[in-house]
Amino acid sequence: MNFFVIFFQKSPFFLPFLKKIVLSKITASITAVGSYLPKTVLDNKTLETMVDTTNEWITTRTGIKERRILKKGIGTSKMAIKAAKEVLKKSNTSPKEIDMVIVATITPDMHVSATAAHVATKIGSVNAFGYDLQAACSGFLYGMSVASSFIESGRYQKIILIGADKMSSIVDYSDRNTCIIFGDGAAAVLLEPNNEGLGLQDEFLRSDSVGREFLRIEAGGSQLPITKETIDQKKHFLFQDGKNVFKYAVSNMAEASYKIMERNNLTNKDVDYLVPHQANKRIIDATAKRMGICDSKVLMNIENYGNTTAATIPLVFADFEKKFKKGDNIILAAFGGGFTWGASFLKWSYNS
Ligand code: UT7
Numbered sequence: 155m156n157f158f159v160i161f162f163q164k165s166p167f168f169l170p171f172l173k174k175i176v177l178s179k180i181t182a183s184i185t186a187v188g189s190y191l192p193k194t195v196l197d198n199k200t201l202e203t204m205v206d207t208t209n210e211w212i213t214t215r216t217g218i219k220e221r222r223i224l225k226k227g228i229g230t231s232k233m234a235i236k237a238a239k240e241v242l243k244k245s246n247t248s249p250k251e252i253d254m255v256i257v258a259t260i261t262p263d264m265h266v267s268a269t270a271a272h273v274a275t276k277i278g279s280v281n282a283f284g285y286d287l288q289a290a291c292s293g294f295l296y297g298m299s300v301a302s303s304f305i306e307s308g309r310y311q312k313i314i315l316i317g318a319d320k321m322s323s324i325v326d327y328s329d330r331n332t333c334i335i336f337g338d339g340a341a342a343v344l345l346e347p348n349n350e351g352l353g354l355q356d357e358f359l360r361s362d363s364v365g366r367e368f369l370r371i372e373a374g375g376s377q378l379p380i381t382k383e384t385i386d387q388k389k390h391f392l393f394q395d396g397k398n399v400f401k402y403a404v405s406n407m408a409e410a411s412y413k414i415m416e417r418n419n420l421t422n423k424d425v426d427y428l429v430p431h432q433a434n435k436r437i438i439d440a441t442a443k444r445m446g447i448c449d450s451k452v453l454m455n456i457e458n459y460g461n462t463t464a465a466t467i468p469l470v471f472a473d474f475e476k477k478f479k480k481g482d483n484i485i486l487a488a489f490g491g492g493f494t495w496g497a498s499f500l501k502w503s504y505n506s
Pocket of ligand 1: 206207208211212215216291330331334335395396397398399400403432433434437461463489490491
């Protein structure tokens with residue numbers, strides 16, 4: 155037996171054979187990106203008239219200058235549908251070819267039924283099934299994991315993954331701890347099988363419910379249904395203990411990003427871009443420092459949209475798509491409510 159193994163390894167056919175096996179492994183790659191941002195802008199100057207804050211404080215503490223706000227009475231699905239339609243158009247894909255639609259969100263149109271099911275129907279994906287995924291600001295990273303696994307298994311070929319949140323529907327605009335941070339937006343990607351070794355390479359995902367205390371909406375779930383009292387106590391709004399979330403976010407997002415580099419033998423020179431969750435510029439800077447990468451590799455649009463929760467990472471893809479080249483090594487990193495966090499290593503699969 156050993157004799158045959160050694161003979162085979164030394165034969166000139168071994169390397170091409172090995173290459174074929176490695177390359178024939180199916181990976182899931184992003185093949186198109188689309189986005190939607192509401193027209194209405196809420197800038198720091200306007201927030202100064204709403205709560206006790208200043209443009210200077212918000213800019214220096216977070217890096218945010220303005221955010222977008224979706225009109226009242228319109229749900230998250232509206233933004234998700236527009237982003238998904240752009241993806242179909244750009245990739246020249248018929249909606250009937252889509253197998254699955256995932257919407258990562260903490261602000262679904264309704265608790266029941268799934269926003270993704272509505273999105274799939276509205277874009278004409280009659281052969282798809284859809285469901286929502288709730289992992290707060292890490293929703294898109296977790297969604298990448300789920301969608302990629304389905305594609306790698308060979309069970310499904312075309313999956314639309316959308317990160318979408320209407321944060322203005324859960325933010326208390328008299329609470330300066332939260333209202334200065336969040337904004338509304340959506341972005342979508344199409345994921346398809348790749349046999350060139352591109353797409354999602356590796357991921358490091360974690361969660362820890364220690365975060366329940368620091369970032370939550372207390373009322374409206376099974377534990378504490380909404381009553382007049384919970385509304386009077388404003389428990390239906392998002393609560394954040396910013397200082398504690400910041401502490402956990404800085405260390406975990408930076409460590410996850412470093413770990414994914416280390417595990418894949420990537421040096422700072424090998425990394426082409428960091429696409430981080432856009433929660434606070436200081437958290438992003440700390441992550442980049444831990445990774446040892448220079449500012450030009452760190453992609454940010456936090457200044458324009460604030461924290462759009464599950465939408466931040468795909469919104470960065472949409473804004474910087476033209477920069478990416480086939481084969482670029484991209485690290486994605488996120489941290490959010492739950493707590494949930496992680497980092498992924500992606501090889502970009504196309505030139506725009
Ligand atoms: O995406 C999900 C995960 N979320 C995050 O990653 C967010 C993590 N947290 C943060 O980004 C930051 O903690 C905040 C931006 C929310 C707050 O920044 P900070 O530097 O941690 O401020 P702080 O909470 O420590 O507050 C510092 C001071 C306090 O005043 P005193 O006690 O020092 O007198 C606050 O009352 O700033 C005050 N403050 C404000 N002042 C003006 C808090 N919010 C504001 C505000 N405007 N909006």
